[in-house]
Amino acid sequence: MGVCCSRKSSVHPEDKIKDSKIIFVVGGPGSGKGTQCEKVVEKYGFTHLSSGDLLRAEVASGSERGKHLQAIMQKGELVPLDTVLDMIKDAMIAKADVSKGFLIDGYPREVKQGEEFEKKIGAPALLLYIDAKPETMVQRLVKRGETSGRADDNEETIKKRLDLYYKATEPVIAYYESRGIVRKINSELTVDEVFKQVSQAIDKLK
Ligand SMILES: Nc1ncnc2c1ncn2[C@H]1C[C@H](O)[C@@H](COP(=O)(O)OP(=O)(O)O)O1
Numbered sequence: 001m002g003v004c005c006s007r008k009s010s011v012h013p014e015d016k017i018k019d020s021k022i023i024f025v026v027g028g029p030g031s032g033k034g035t036q037c038e039k040v041v042e043k044y045g046f047t048h049l050s051s052g053d054l055l056r057a058e059v060a061s062g063s064e065r066g067k068h069l070q071a072i073m074q075k076g077e078l079v080p081l082d083t084v085l086d087m088i089k090d091a092m093i094a095k096a097d098v099s100k101g102f103l104i105d106g107y108p109r110e111v112k113q114g115e116e117f118e119k120k121i122g123a124p125a126l127l128l129y130i131d132a133k134p135e136t137m138v139q140r141l142v143k144r145g146e147t148s149g150r151a152d153d154n155e156e157t158i159k160k161r162l163d164l165y166y167k168a169t170e171p172v173i174a175y176y177e178s179r180g181i182v183r184k185i186n187s188e189l190t191v192d193e194v195f196k197q198v199s200q201a202i203d204k205l206k
C-alpha cells in the first residue's frame, strides 16, 4: 500500500466527512424510514446508511468482524457502540467524494449514541422524526414480513421492538428538540405525501 492510502498519512480520511450534511432519521420500526430515505437518495443524491443494514451486511459477508457480530447478536446482546460507529464512519468515508450528504437511518437509538456520533464523526444538521401510530407500524411490519425475509418482522418480535423504541428513542427526540433541529413528519399519509414534508425540511437546509 502506498503512503497515500495509509491511515498514518497526513491527510486524514475523517476530514472528508467533517463538513458534510448529516441527517438523522429516527422513527419506530415500520414507520417508513427506509422508504423515505430511498426517495431522498433519488432526489438529493444523499447516501443512505442504516446501521441495521450495515450490521446485517457485515454478518452476511462472512468476514471476521461479521462472525464476531453474529455471535453477539445471537446471544441477544447489543453490539458495542464503537463497532457500530466505526462501520458508519467507514461507510461515510467510502462515499464522501460522491455524496451530497448522509442519511443516518435508525440511529441514534439512545442519547449516548448521538453524543458518541458527534464526537467521532460530526453534528447533524437535521433530525427527521418519522412519526406513525403504533397500530400503523405493526400493520406495516406484519405486511413487510410476508416478503422481507427479515427474522424480526413477526408479531411477537415487533411488539418488543416497539417497546424498546419508545423507551430508548423518545429521550433522543427530546434531546435534539432542545437544540431546535427536529422536524416531525406525519407518516400516516401516503408515501408521496410523507415525502413532500421530508423534502420541505431538507430544502430549508440550503
Ligand atoms: N407512507 C406509507 N404508507 C403505506 N405503507 C408504507 C408507508 N411507508 C412505508 N410503508 C411500508 C413499506 C414497508 O413495507 C413498511 C415499512 O416501511 P420501512 O420504510 O421499511 O420502515 P422502517 O425502515 O422505518 O422500518 O411499510
Ligand SMILES: [Mg+2]
Pocket: 033, 034, 050
Ligand atoms: Mg428500515
